[in-house]
Amino acid sequence: MRERFQKFIGKHDLCSRTQRVFVAVSGGIDSMVLLDLFVQSGYNITCAHVNFGLRGEESDEDERFVRDRCNHLGIPFLSKPVATKNYATGKGISIQMAARELRYQWFSELLNDSEGSVLATAHHINDSGETMLLNLIRGTGIDGLTGIPIKKDGIIRPLAFATRSEIDQYAAAHLITWREDESNLDDHYQRNFLRHRVMGLLKQLNPSLDDTLSRNSTRMGGERELIERSLAELKEDFVVDGDGTIRIDKSIFDGFIHKSGVLLRMIEPFGFNFATAESIVAAMNGQPGKSFFSTTHQLVVDRKYLIISALNELGETEISQGSKQVSLGNQTLQINESTNVEIPKDHSIASLDLKKITFPLTWRKWKEGDSFQPLGMKGRKKVSDFLIDEKISLTGKQTTTVLISGGEIIWVVGMRIDDRYKITPATNNVLVISLNKKP
Numbered sequence: 527m528r529e530r531f532q533k534f535i536g537k538h539d540l541c542s543r544t545q546r547v548f549v550a551v552s553g554g555i556d557s558m559v560l561l562d563l564f565v566q567s568g569y570n571i572t573c574a575h576v577n578f579g580l581r582g583e584e585s586d587e588d589e590r591f592v593r594d595r596c597n598h599l600g601i602p603f604l605s606k607p608v609a610t611k612n613y614a615t616g617k618g619i620s621i622q623m624a625a626r627e628l629r630y631q632w633f634s635e636l637l638n639d640s641e642g643s644v645l646a647t648a649h650h651i652n653d654s655g656e657t658m659l660l661n662l663i664r665g666t667g668i669d670g671l672t673g674i675p676i677k678k679d680g681i682i683r684p685l686a687f688a689t690r691s692e693i694d695q696y697a698a699a700h701l702i703t704w705r706e707d708e709s710n711l712d713d714h715y716q717r718n719f720l721r722h723r724v725m726g727l728l729k730q731l732n733p734s735l736d737d738t739l740s741r742n743s744t745r746m747g748g749e750r751e752l753i754e755r756s757l758a759e760l761k762e763d764f765v766v767d768g769d770g771t772i773r774i775d776k777s778i779f780d781g782f783i784h785k786s787g788v789l790l791r792m793i794e795p796f797g798f799n800f801a802t803a804e805s806i807v808a809a810m811n812g813q814p815g816k817s818f819f820s821t822t823h824q825l826v827v828d829r830k831y832l833i834i835s836a837l838n839e840l841g842e843t844e845i846s847q848g849s850k851q852v853s854l855g856n857q858t859l860q861i862n863e864s865t866n867v868e869i870p871k872d873h874s875i876a877s878l879d880l881k882k883i884t885f886p887l888t889w890r891k892w893k894e895g896d897s898f899q900p901l902g903m904k905g906r907k908k909v910s911d912f913l914i915d916e917k918i919s920l921t922g923k924q925t926t927t928v929l930i931s932g933g934e935i936i937w938v939v940g941m942r943i944d945d946r947y948k949i950t951p952a953t954n955n956v957l958v959i960s961l962n963k964k965p
Contacts, residue, residue, distance in 0.1 A: 527563070527688065527692060527696045528563055528566055530687060530688075531563045531567065531684060531685075531687075531688075532567055534686070534687045539677075540644070540646075540677055540682040540684055541569065541644050541646070541682060541684075543567075543568055543569050543570065544570060545569075545642060546570055546571075546572065546640055546642070546643040546644075547564065547569050547570060547645070548571070548572050548573075548574045548604075548633070548636050548637075548643060548644070548645040548646070549561055549564055549571050549572070549574065549645075549646050550574050550576075550629075550633065550645060550647045550648065551573050551574065551575055551592050551596075551648075552576070552588065552592075552705075553575070553589075553591050553592045553704060553705035553707075554704055554705060554706070554707060555693060555704040556685065556690075556693055557647075558595075558702050558703070559685070559693050559697050559702060560646065560648040560685055561595070562696075562702055564684075565599055565601070571601060572603075572604060573601050573602065573603045574604050574605075574606075574632075574633070574636060574645065575588075575592045575603070576605070576608060576625075576628070576629050577589045577605055577606065577607045577608070578608055578610045578625050578628070579608065580610055580611070580625070581707075581708075588705050588707075589605055591705050592605075593605070604636070606632045608625075608628040608632075610624050610625050610628060611624075613627070613628055616933065617895035617896075617897070618895055618896065618897030618908045633645050633681065643680070644680050644681070644682050645680060645681050646681075646682050646684055647681060647682075648683075648685050649674045649685065649686060650683075650688045650690060650693060651687070651689045651690075651736055651737075651739075652721075652736055654673035654739070654740065655673065655736055655739030655740065655743075656717055656721060656725070657673055657674050658670070658673050658739055658742070658743060659720060659724075659739075660716060660717065660720060665800075667790065667791075667800075668749060668753065669750060671743070671746045672747045672750055673739070673740075673743035674686070753791065757791055757792070761792070763778075764778035765778075765792070771833055771834060771835045772833070772834040772835075773828075773832070773833050774792060774831060774832040774833075774834070775830065776810055776830060776831060777830075779810070785807045786800065786803045786804045786807050787800075787803075789803045789806060789807060789832075793806075793825065793832075793834065796820055796822065796823040796825075796834055798818070798820045798823070799820075802818055802820070806825060806827065806832065809827050810827060814827060814828050814829045815828075819837070819924055821894065821923075822836060822837060823835065823836055824836075837924055841854070841890070841891075842854070842888055842890030842891070843888075843889050843890075844887070844888055845859070845885070845887040845888070845889060846886045847886070850862070852889065854890075854927060857927065857939070857961060858962045858963075859889065859939075859959050860959070860960040860962065861957070861959050862957075862958045862959075863880060863955060863956065863957060864955075864956045864957075864958050865954065865955060865956065866956060866958075867949050867950075867951070867953050869949065870958075874940050875959070875961070876937045876939075876943050876957075876958070876960075877949050877956050878937070878943060878947045878948070878957045878958075878959070879947055879949050879953045879956065879957075880953075880954075880955040880956060880957045882931075882946070882947050883931050883936070883947065884931045884932035885931075887929055887931050888929070888930040889927060889929050889930070889939070890927060890928065890930070891925075891926070891927050891928075892909045892910075892913075892926050892928045892938070895908070896908065896909040896910075896928060896935060897909060897935070898912075898928075898934070898936075898938065898944045899944050899946055900912060900938075900945065901942050901943050901945045902945060903945060904945075909926075909935070912938065913926060916941060926938065926940075927939045929959070931947070934946075940961045940963075
């Protein structure tokens with residue numbers, strides 16, 4: 527396996543023996559085998575371990591286990607503790623998504639701080655196949671059917687040639703020890719459910735499923751390259767980029783049966799999704815002037831063109847204690863302190879318990895992942911879901927802002943305050959904030 531490992535690295539030009547390679551090591555069997563293969567092959571490696579703090583003492587034991595192994599091997603060891611649960615709560619995302627984001631944020635920092643380095647993860651054939659199937663189940667285009675890339679943005683996967691079974695055999699043959707994460711056995715997680723309950727059934731239909739998925743990933747990768755090349759040629763003839771706008775000649779879609787899929791490939795980089803692409807295609811032959819929005823761009827259906835332009839960025843502004851007026855774009859907030867504990871009926875006015883407020887406040891446009899506890903509710907809600915429930919138009923979403931205190935949203939401006947900051951009979955001092963919008 528060591529020879530195949532070295533050949534795979536050379537074939538795909540993943541790294542050189544003199545290049546600094548950060549090796550992501552969790553302590554599980556896959557990463558411990560990856561670490562051993564790099565050591566036995568004579569590469570210049572540094573171990574990188576993330577302590578997610580999700581399993582208490584067990585997480586700390588994982589870190590100690592990896593550190594001790596690196597000390598024994600004489601390998602530099604780096605660790606990063608992260609507050610995964612707090613991050614997930616603050617962004618309104620799952621624990622698994624939070625762990626992934628925090629992990630790759632640190633990986634990016636390591637690569638940026640060490641010019642010319644790469645970072646290796648222990649993803650293998652089965653991981654890539656499971657990712658393909660999960661993406662297919664959730665909904666995806668061809669990009670999601672190419673599996674986990676072997677090399678991208680400084681991240682390399684030198685075990686992408688090996689199956690889980692081969693890794694197990696190598697660990698047994700070389701007496702490699704590892705730590706078992708019990709969460710890997712929990713079928714509550716989608717990947718574990720697929721791995722433990724579904725893959726076995728699929729292998730009854732195709733005993734060579736792992737190999738089939740691996741070959742399909744390669745085939746899809748080639749087809750994606752052809753698509754990108756064809757798309758580039760189409761853009762040369764039908765897309766005009768200038769004056770801050772991009773114009774797509776509507777005639778480009780003549781002759782295509784699946785127009786929405788073709789359009790998505792062209793507008794996805796601007797934040798548009800497939801559902802919006804379908805709506806745009808449906809509007810192409812209607813009355814000109816209809817607009818569609820992503821979080822960053824606007825698309826207008828004109829007579830001859832689809833015109834894409836960037837939305838004006840609202841940015842953000844800081845509000846210090848004692849400030850009386852601040853502006854953001856065409857919106858202005860008037861700020862006063864009061865002892866009047868009467869709850870305003872006007873949604874453009876927020877009355878908040880001053881004692882619970884931490885200055886300075888931050889006023890900015892809402893972002894995906896933002897969440898708060900709407901007045902009258904016991905649990906948190908994503909701002910995106912709140913705006914849907916309130917039937918806010920796409921245009922309205924582009925100008926929706928939030929006010930933040932101590933890292934928490936206290937007001938979706940002009941709509942709803944956070945329940946935790948409401949005034950109560952025990953409130954003595956009130957922060958009154960009024961919203962004014964210029965036409």
